[in-house]
Amino acid sequence: MPAELWLSLLAILVLIAASAFFSGSETALTAASRTRMHQRASDGDVRALRVEKLTADRERLIGSILLGNNAVNILSSSIATSVLIGLFGDAGVAMATLGMTLLLLIFAEILPKTVALHQPDRLALALSGPLTLVVRILGPFSKVIGLIVRGVARVIGIKLEGDRLMVSADDLRGAIRLYDDPEATAAETRNEKEMLASILDLGDLTVGEIMIHRRQMTTIDADQPPAAILAQVTTSPHTRLPMWQGDPDNVIGVLHAKDMLRALTEAGGDVEKIDVPALARTPWFIPDSTTLHDQLHAFRQRHAHFALVIDEYGTIQGLVTLEDILEEIVGEIVDEHDIAVEGLEHQADGGVLADGTVTIRDLNRETGWRLPDDEATTIAGLVIHEAKAIPEVGQRFRIAGIEAEVLRRHRNRVTKLRLSPIGDRAQTGALHDAGRP
Ligand SMILES: Nc1ncnc2c1ncn2[C@@H]1O[C@H](COP(=O)(O)OP(=O)(O)OP(=O)(O)O)[C@@H](O)[C@H]1O
Ligand SMILES: [Mg+2]
Structure with a gap:
């Protein structure tokens, strides 16, 4: 083989290697951890400092890499084409296209990018030196190219925002x-x-979807004698109790157990001397459409933990506390006075006996089931929705892999149900998974 051919072959190999360098460094610098690079840079690592500088101007970096990458790809293909035309005539064009496409794709694109994805930090650090040089040389050209791109984009009516990296x-x-x-x-x-x-x-869920339903709220009738109220306060697992007068919808305040305790001490232990309604704090009403995101923010701003949820007509729907929102993020939080879901009894076969008033949310939380809670709030509501009528005792329904049997009915209310997963465990698991978003 003549020396000229060897030289061309060598040049093609070097150019493919250069192309691999460009592709790999693009992936490595994009995927490298910014936090770790920053940490290393603050520890005095020069290479990490270079990576930080390179990624600070992303447009210049990517522009330079793409420019270099395209230049070496085109040059290597041109050399291959001219050599192959010399050897095989016109057929050389097709041979060069096929051969170089495969070579560049495998060795200059996929392989280096895969390697870079596996060890982005190490590669970014290792390549930071040569890459800095590349950007210094090609940067000005990529700047010009950027200007041309922006100009053309404007002409065809697209306005390019700055170099803001946005993630939806x-x-x-x-x-x-x-x-x-x-x-x-x-x-x-x-x-x-x-x-x-x-x-x-948090931005998609509303307090109406996670609140404690009004029927599950522990409330206090303000017209009771103080002793009865004290008894209620001390036996309730809850610290803040909505207080109403005349009608449960007419909430006049929220009684804090600690305020009651303090008043009792101040009254020298004589509970009848306490003016309980005067102790109640002003209730905070929030619309049921408030998102959890907004409500979390509002709780923190107001230094509050407790709010009453009202609908568009101002009727009380339930209550929500800071803990309820935090639970949406971290999962169930239990404190020393919390009790398991009221009205729910676990059975040995994995099923439960539930009062009709148990909310679907609580039930799902307790059991890990995925009963739908978009049509109804309580389990009785769900069964009635499913039956499209008030079901009879003994009627059974299959909902999302769970069988619900009506055990008791009171007038037009379903008051007790038995719920159990259908079939063997494996089947139930499959049904759960199918229901997952
Ligand atoms: N009066 C109430 N009636 C029914 N449920 C309540 C009442 N107050 C709080 N909850 C519910 O109890 C759970 C625990 O809430 P949270 O810890 O905020 O209240 P708490 O335990 O009564 O008060 P704290 O922990 O501040 O002493 C939440 O799900 C909340 O919605
Ligand atoms: Mg608590």
């Missing part, structure tokens, strides 16, 4: 789904993923 909520959700921390256990990672995803959901 959906992108972020996708990223969370892919998130994996090799140093954490699978359970820890799953937990973190769920919490991260829940934070993004």
Whole structure:
């Protein structure tokens, strides 16, 4: 083979290597952890400092890399074409196209990008030196190219925002789904993923969807004698109790157990001396359409933990506390006075006996089931919705892999139900999964 041919072959190999360098460094610098780079840079690592400088001007970096990458790709293909035309005539064009496409795709694109994705930090650090040089040389050209791109874009009516790197909520959700921390256990990672995803959901959920329903609220009738109220306050697991007069809808305040305790001490232990209604604090009413995101913010701003939820007509629908919102992120929180869901009894076969008033949310939380809660709030409501009438005792319904049997009915209310997963465990599991979003 003549020396000239060897030289061309060598040049093509060097250019493919250069192309691999460009492709790999683009991926490495995009995927490298900014936090870790920043940490290393503050620790005095020169290479990390270079990576930070390079990524600070993303447009210049990516522009230079793309420019270099395209230049070497085109040059290598041109050389291959001219050599192959010399050897095989016109057929050389097709041979060069096919051969160079495969070579560049495999060795200059996919392979280096895959390697870079596996070890982005290490590669970014290793390539930071040569890349800085490349950007210094090609940067000015990429700047000109950027100007041309912007100009043309404007002509065809597209306005390019600056170099702001934007990630949509959906992108972020996708990223969370892919998130994996090799140093954490699978359970820890799953937990973190769920919490991260829940934070993004706070803007979509409303307090109406998570509130404690009015029928489950512990409230106080203000017209009772103080001794009766004291007894109620001390036996309730809750600290803040809405106080009403005449009609449960007429809430005049919220009684804090501690205020009651303090008043009792001040009255020298004589409970009848306490003016209980005067102790109640002004209630805070919020619309049921408030998002959890807004309500979390409002709780913090107002230094409050407790709010009453009203509908558009001002009727009380339920209550919500700071803890309820935090639970949406971190999962169930239990304190020393909390009791398990009231009206729910676990059965040995994995099923439950439930009062009709138990909310679907509580039931799902307690059992891990996925009963739909968009049509009804309580389990009785769900069954009635499913039956499209008030069901008879003994009637059974299948909902989302769960069988619900009506055990008791009082007038037009379903008051007791038995719920159990259908079929064997494996089947139930499959049904659960199918119901997951
Ligand atoms: N009066 C109430 N009636 C029914 N449920 C309530 C009442 N007050 C709070 N809850 C519910 O109890 C759960 C625990 O809430 P939270 O911890 O805020 O209240 P708490 O335990 O009564 O008060 P704290 O923990 O501040 O002493 C939440 O789900 C909340 O909605
Ligand atoms: Mg509590």
